[in-house]
Amino acid sequence: MKLAFYLGCVIPAKLPNYELSARKVFEKLGVELVDMEDFICCGFPFELFNHETWLKMAAYNLALAEKQGLNIVTLCNGCANSLAHANKLLKEDSKKREEVNEFLKKYGLEFKGTIEVKHFIRVLYEDIGLDKIKENITKELSEFKLATHTGCHVVRPSEYMDSFDNPIKPTKLDELVNITKANNINYLTKNLCCGNTSRGLNDNVSIELLRRKMKDLSKHEVDALVTICPACYLQYEMGQLELKTKFKEVYNVPVVHYPQILGLAMGMSAKEVGLDMNKIKPKKIIEAFK
Amino acid sequence: MNVEEALKKLDLNMCYQCGTCTGTCPVARVESAFNPRRLIDEARLYGVDHVLNKEELWFCTECFMCMEKCPQKVKITEIILALWEEAVKRGIKIPQKFVGLAKAVASTGISTGAYGGKGTALSGMILKKREKLGLPIPKIKQEVAKDIVESTGVLEILEGKSKEGGE
Numbered sequence: 001m002k003l004a005f006y007l008g009c010v011i012p013a014k015l016p017n018y019e020l021s022a023r024k025v026f027e028k029l030g031v032e033l034v035d036m037e038d039f040i041c042c043g044f045p046f047e048l049f050n051h052e053t054w055l056k057m058a059a060y061n062l063a064l065a066e067k068q069g070l071n072i073v074t075l076c077n078g079c080a081n082s083l084a085h086a087n088k089l090l091k092e093d094s095k096k097r098e099e100v101n102e103f104l105k106k107y108g109l110e111f112k113g114t115i116e117v118k119h120f121i122r123v124l125y126e127d128i129g130l131d132k133i134k135e136n137i138t139k140e141l142s143e144f145k146l147a148t149h150t151g152c153h154v155v156r157p158s159e160y161m162d163s164f165d166n167p168i169k170p171t172k173l174d175e176l177v178n179i180t181k182a183n184n185i186n187y188l189t190k191n192l193c194c195g196n197t198s199r200g201l202n203d204n205v206s207i208e209l210l211r212r213k214m215k216d217l218s219k220h221e222v223d224a225l226v227t228i229c230p231a232c233y234l235q236y237e238m239g240q241l242e243l244k245t246k247f248k249e250v251y252n253v254p255v256v257h258y259p260q261i262l263g264l265a266m267g268m269s270a271k272e273v274g275l276d277m278n279k280i281k282p283k284k285i286i287e288a289f290k
Numbered sequence: 291m292n293v294e295e296a297l298k299k300l301d302l303n304m305c306y307q308c309g310t311c312t313g314t315c316p317v318a319r320v321e322s323a324f325n326p327r328r329l330i331d332e333a334r335l336y337g338v339d340h341v342l343n344k345e346e347l348w349f350c351t352e353c354f355m356c357m358e359k360c361p362q363k364v365k366i367t368e369i370i371l372a373l374w375e376e377a378v379k380r381g382i383k384i385p386q387k388f389v390g391l392a393k394a395v396a397s398t399g400i401s402t403g404a405y406g407g408k409g410t411a412l413s414g415m416i417l418k419k420r421e422k423l424g425l426p427i428p429k430i431k432q433e434v435a436k437d438i439v440e441s442t443g444v445l446e447i448l449e450g451k452s453k454e455g456g457e
Contacts (some may be wrong), residue, residue: 023425037430039431041400052444152353157358205324205349226309
């Protein structure tokens with residue numbers, strides 16, 4: 001399987017541990033990632049206050065991948081949402097499509113509506129499948145206690161995300177964690193939004209949502225919280241460091257990217273999946289996979 | 291299409307005020323001033339101008355849970371975002387983070403502050419780290435992003451210099 005790899009902004013700049021582990025996992029599962037060249041911002045942040053800018057940016061990236069004849073895979077909930085939403089809108093709305101194509105002409109691009117956009121957990125779940133992934137698992141993670149956080153934009157609005165997962169209580173990430181045999185706990189605030197998007201708009205809301213989740217999780221003493229989105233990951237990791245310095249609140253909940261966990265279960269070392277770059281160290285896990 | 295018509299298309303008037311949105315809203319749990327049910331009600335009773343000036347309009351964290359759960363399929367989150375777009379357009383409120391974002395995208399092609407300089411190059415430190423890890427250099431087309439930002443006039447809107455002025 002060959003896919004156009006849309007990196008986005010935050011991951012290549014700030015989260016090499018996520019990118020590194022995802023590339024290694026895909027390689028091992030026989031997926032060829034073709035890095036998209038000449039890409040730009042997916043448009044997601046503009047969806048909040050300027051629809052035209054959002055749609056043009058998303059359309060440009062979609063048309064780039066269409067030119068290569070490849071479906072898009074991305075590691076970010078926001079990119080997946082923005083590109084999938086625009087893809088659906090432009091496939092259905094011929095007037096908007098014509099407008100966008102008029103604009104794309106000068107780059108020699110056209111939106112035709114021939115590709116799909118998927119978050120990488122959807123590729124793992126639908127296109128590779130749990131059985132195939134299981135065949136690659138060589139080390140069970142049964143001695144570790146994990147918790148998952150799927151995030152919002154990879155599942156909602158469900159009509160843009162093809163109802164890939166339950167939009168109220170998502171389960172796909174849990175299924176993907178469970179095949180590693182880790183002790184995946186249920187917790188009260190599991191489906192609570194991380195609050196990252198409120199940063200810069202209402203910081204109190206952002207901090208309070210973070211605090212609720214951390215208070216809840218710290219009771220469970222998990223070895224790590226598993227995320228699949230750079231925004232959620234940074235909210236939980238950098239957010240905890242902020243809670244520590246600003247409010248003297250210490251929770252010490254290690255945060256990891258799902259492909260780091262899967263990589264370990266597939267026989268990679270802590271270093272190979274970049275766990276040394278996680279800022280709140282999942283000590284017990286690192287120790288076991290030296 | 292003006293904003294009133296846009297909100298009708300997002301099924302503003304289908305709301306029967308059950309409060310499922312507020313009950314499911316994560317923000318309402320931590321910030322009692324935020325009440326999407328009331329925002330929807332006031333937007334149609336008193337008009338868009340009334341809600342555009344409300345500080346709590348900006349408390350939404352865009353999780354889309356209310357929209358997903360609404361029994362009347364009112365596109366609540368999208369209504370709120372349409373109101374944000376209108377408030378920005380009219381210069382009622384322009385969050386600094388939007389300005390920073392639009393400038394970053396126009397000058398680097400992407401929205402991360404960590405990227406620097408012209409030609410969308412990654413900062414030296416990041417590049418070095420990527421090289422060490424064997425990660426490729428992302429090829430970003432800054433000119434296109436700049437082109438798009440200029441074509442929509444979003445920076446002028448954010449800086450209050452749009453041709454439409456107060457409209």
